[in-house]
Amino acid sequence: MKEEQTNIRKLIIASTSTVHGGSYLSYILPRLQTFFAHTDEIVFIPYARPGGITHDAYTEIAAKGLASIGKKVVGLHRFPDPIRAIQNAKAVFTGGGNTFLLVKELYENGIMEPLKTAISGGLSYFGTSAGANITGVSMQTTNDMPIVYPPSFDTLGAVSFNINPHYLDPDTQSTHMGETREKRIAEFHKLNPQAVVGLREGSWLFVSGKSIILEGDLSARIFEQGKEAYELAGGSQLSFLEYAD
């Protein structure tokens, strides 16, 4: 993203839609009330279809979640011209589900580029899980299963690092021999340079122009190529990751 575009971007990039014991979006609704204060209508991108539910059913869930803060939610699939809908939107929310499916649909519906352009033009963007993952340079640090083949792994690049949502610490009691999340990200860094932000459930990044603040009570785990992974506390400024070597 070019510097003049970075100046006006506004995003909330959240690890999850739901924290354990909470209802859909409940933990983050007070924050969204401020974030979406400028508009009553939010365009919802339902393409990631968790559990394979329909676009309508998923939009209904999002609408119920955001009704309590007085927002009207309209599914992108309901617009006759979805590209124009993105161009005209004042706010967009992309829900979680399967990242491969989300990215495939964004490309096939011609939404990836218009969405990128709209975000760099100041559109307020909120994404959870898969919807958070796609704000990074690529979807290559998703945790999802490749249930469909997208035309590319490149995503919005609204921040110049990658996101690992639902970040999970290694289970030190486990006898399972599959790779831990940290090992997977280390393998990613053997072949890809960008930093990765491991966002724990209940954390989010608030991006406003050049500033990127880690919000929520938890720390995030930061992975930079060629360095040991490390923790950053809630409230930290993460903008330095955009200019990391």
Added chain:
Amino acid sequence: MKEEQTNIRKLIIASTSTVHGGSYLSYILPRLQTFFAHTDEIVFIPYARPGGITHDAYTEIAAKGLASIGKKVVGLHRFPDPIRAIQNAKAVFTGGGNTFLLVKELYENGIMEPLKTAISGGLSYFGTSAGANITGVSMQTTNDMPIVYPPSFDTLGAVSFNINPHYLDPDTQSTHMGETREKRIAEFHKLNPQAVVGLREGSWLFVSGKSIILEGDLSARIFEQGKEAYELAGGSQLSFLEYAD
């Protein structure tokens, strides 16, 4: 795979190279001694590069593992003509690591088709983890991170279902909101028809012609589109999955 080809295939499709508390391949060496009795030399495909190690370093690990049963292991990357090496091989072992990387390298080195042809011609094939995953119709039930973009997700189709290696039961104590393995496979089945065999660590499939036996002490979890997932005990015949609707 055509019926006359199915008649002479010979594979061991193993969930993992290493079980908890064991050394590399130790749990399966007695079985491999019989399986590889016809040859002293095994061609090793090191493309999946676990942890990003080099092809040479990975081949060295495989060579040490198989030395105790008197086998010589040669890395495919060491042959001047790897396609001919596959065509001339009496036995092939594909090690685990990252499935996306493995599949990309198989395509880019022109190995996928020759390997498929060799297996249907009676080549003895042994694969662990990612090397097991690719024996299925597609790599789409891998657990790995998409650290590189392969030209296709289609794989060997040496069996007409998919493999989920390192199959892991849901942790009923977990407060984590990410999808369980079973939920991920259910999402796969919303969009793909083939059955999925969830192979627990320490299990393998022995494929000999039309017969497919689950070996090892553990049960496997079977996922068929439109059915509840179910268990099959060690010793079960799984060939019926190839003709499932």
